[in-house]
Structures are given as C-alpha cells and as structure tokens.
Amino acid sequence: MRSSSFLSGILRGYTVLMFAFVFAPIAFSVIFSFNSARFPTIPLESFTLHWYQTIWADPDVWEALRNSVIVSLCTSVLATALGFATAYTDYRYNFRFKSAYLALVLLPPTIPLIIMALAMLAWFSKIGASGELWSIIIAHTVLAAPFAMAITRLRLNQMDKDLESAAWNLGASEWRAMREVIIPFCKPALISAAFLTAAVSFDEFAIAWFVSGLNKTVPVLILEIVQGNIDPQVNAIGTLVFMVSITLVVAAQVFFSLRQSKSST
Template sequence: MTHGPHHPRTLEEKLWTAALWVSAVLVFAFLVAPLIAIVPLSFNDGQFLTYPLSGFSLRWYGEFFTDPDWMRALKNSLIVGVFSTILSTTLGTLAAVGLTRARFKGKSVVLGILLSPMIVPLVITGVGFYLFFAPLGLTATYTGLVLAHTALAAPFVVITVSATLQGFDMNLARAAASLGAGPLRVFGSVILPLIAPGVASGALFAFATSFDEVVVVLLVAGPEQRTLPREMFSGIRENISPTIMAAATLLIAFSTILLVTLELLRRRNERLTGRRGGTFG
C-alpha cells in the first residue's frame, strides 16, 4: 500500500487531480495566511494595523516587554501553566497507568468521567468552577485558577499517556517484578523511563491547554490573575493595537516550537516502544 497516487491517465482524472490540488492549496492558504499576515504588522513602525507597512521597528516588542500589564499577564500564564501542568501530569499519568492495567466493571464510565472536562462546553465548566470556588473563597485566586486548569488539562494527559502505554510491553514490568522490584521501583525504573516521551507530550498538551484557556479565566479569575489570553481578549475587544500583534507573533513562535517538540517526542516514543503511530497524537 505504499505506492504513490497513481498517475492520472485520462483527461477526466487529470481534471479531478487539478481541481483537488487547486482547492487544497486554497484551503492551506486560508489556514496559514492569517497567521503569516499578522507577523509583519508586529514589526511595523506605524500605529495602524494596515498594509503597506511604513517601516521596520521593534518598538511594539519593546512595548510588550516593558508594559506592566502584559508582563504580569505573561508571568501569570507561566505560573498557572506550570503548576497546573505538574498537577495534571501527575494525576493524569497515574490514572492512565491504572486504566491500562486495571480491569473492573464500569471502567468505561470511569473513563467518561476522566475525559468529561474535554467534552463539557467550557462556559459550563467555568460556571461550575465559579459555583464551587465562590463559597470557598477561591475565585480570583491563583489556587482556584490552577485547580481549574488542572481539571481541564488532565484528560489530555490521560489520553496521550494511555496511547503510549498501549505500545508498552507489560512483560518488561512483569520481568522487573519477578526479579524482586517493588511496584514503585517497577514504575520508577522500568515503566516511567520508557513512557517518558509520552508523559512529556502529555505535559505539553496540558501546558498548551492552560496557556490558551480564556473562558474559565474570564469567569473565575480576578484582575490580579489576568493571563496572556485574557489580556489579549480585552485588548482585541477594546483597542486592537500593534502590541497585540507582537504578543500574537510571540505566541505563534511558541506554538511552532511546541509543534516541533511534540513531533520529536513522537518519533522518540516510536523508537522506545517500537510502535509506529500516525502522523500526530
């Protein structure tokens, strides 16, 4: 099945192939052009977000990195992202190992519960958190936001680590256990090193989830906890400025790095577990 697409022979096939390529190229342009189009605007000398550009300047990046609001937002995003990643990766990896090894009645129900934050519309999740946090005094706190993002990110860790464990040879764990290693030692010295790329991918998914989340932030965070997306939300709504374009460009660079890292991790995972997966996931 590894033959390329067969070469068009008839006129009808040639026409279809041409139509396919034209439409696909247009759609690819639709997907990527908006992202590419805003990058030059962040280096524009002028105030206005229109082409043609009036000259090259780094002033908007200077603005971004010196503005206390943007810097606080960046700091908040990193704090909340890092802590919710640590929590969700720990909880999610444990749960994924448990799910892979355990057999019990109602497992699909438990799986449904674990993945539910991914399915429930964000605004409902946000209102739910608001209701839970308000009587505990956790609205407008970092703790509340970290807990909320942990819940939102954990399903992505469960899915990614579970997928990695599917390719994991459990005989290795049995061998270690038969040689006298305790369950913790088996996990720490045998399972974890081998599934580490999967755990790292899960952690990246978790971080990206928290880093990009804004609906829950809108509902439960206070002005002190404004994150980068939250700051962008008000920026776009009130006065879309070249500084936002600078922030957006930095985020595009960030997602490019994220994507490349995930791809490298996936390849490493294939080597370690000897499994061939799809192009993503």
C-alpha cells in the same frame, strides 16, 4: 480514469488553499507586529520594533506573563501526573464502572469552555477560592489532564505486557517496577504530555477570564485589550504567544513521534 490526475491536481491545490486559510491569521499577526501603521492594512508601512518596545515597557504584560508561566508550569506538572496515573489504571486494571471512570476523566474537553468557566466561577466562590492563581491552575488541570492521559495511554499500548510482569518475577515490588520499568518507558510520552498540557493552559482564556479576578494571564490581558479598540500591540503580544504555544506543541509532537520511531526499531 484519465481525468484523475487532473482531479488530484485540483484536490491538492484545494488542500494547499485550506492550509493557507488555517495559517493566514498566524502569518498576518506576525507580519503586522513589525509594521508601523496604527491600523494594520495593506500596503505595509515601514518596518518597526515599536510595538515590541511598547509591550516590553508595559508592566501589565510582564505581570500577565509571570502569571501565565506559573499557571502553565503548575498545570503541566499536575495534569501530566494525573493523566499518567489514569492511563496506567486504564492500562492495567479492569474494574466495575470502568467506562464511567474513563468518561469522568475524558469528558471535560467536550464541555464548552464558557459553561466550565461559569461552573468554576460559581463553585470557587462557593468554596471561597475565587480570584486566586491556583483556582486557574485547578481548572486548567481538569481541562488538560485528558490530553496527558491520551498521550500516555498510547505509549503504554506499545509496551510489552510481559515487561512489567518480568520485573515482578525478578523480585521487584510493584512500586519498584513502576519506578524502574513503567516510568522510564513512558518518559517520552510524559515529556510530550507536559508540553502539550502547558500549551493548553497557556492559551486558555475563557475559564481564566472568569476565575482569575485580578490575576490576569496573557490571553486574558489580550481579551481585555481587544475589547477596547484596535491596538497593534496585540499583534506583538500575539506573536509572542504564538511563538510560545507553537514551540510547546511542536516539542510535544517531536517527543511523541520520537517514541514511535524508537519503538518500531
């Protein structure tokens, strides 16, 4: 295998290229958000904060940001709570139709968003709830809960099964064992799930676009700006969106790996 080090060199180079492809659009929007050219191209023109000043002064952006923050915060809390309850049920109980139960919980992310969007739009206008912020929250919770469930379930896997029974045997009620054993044990996973579900909600645009009515979230605003023409302020908004979602996802991962290193000691 003399050629193998040469081959691994090529493979490594290829992998780096693939990462470059994946991160290129993120890097480009950040760079062009500081570029003064009206149409972003190479070579770069001068450095400017003009696009940030434009969006700072735009009340639509503030409105959208407010909506997005409300939606992702509420989604994050609801999805994490539902995800935790489901993960605990899966961890502790066996019952008939359990696989149907799990399918019911885990399927939503595999359904194309555009189909969910149409279904949600029709359903919400049927029950008279379309165009409200909380209709977006409800839809996003359906979408995000499986992620919260998966993260918490992985954490519960690492728990000693006897820990909970020990609490019962020492006289704790099921509720108290939940409060004082299970929830504290799952805390890093719950924080991680809260961040990740917030990120899912913050970036989701198809369902939000369909059911939002006049209450636009940030991605819906971007979608509408992009439909018009090329407007470099999208790069500025986009950079802010990237910052928020990357922060959320990285925070989620940090808490997720925190729990792993803790449990291995």
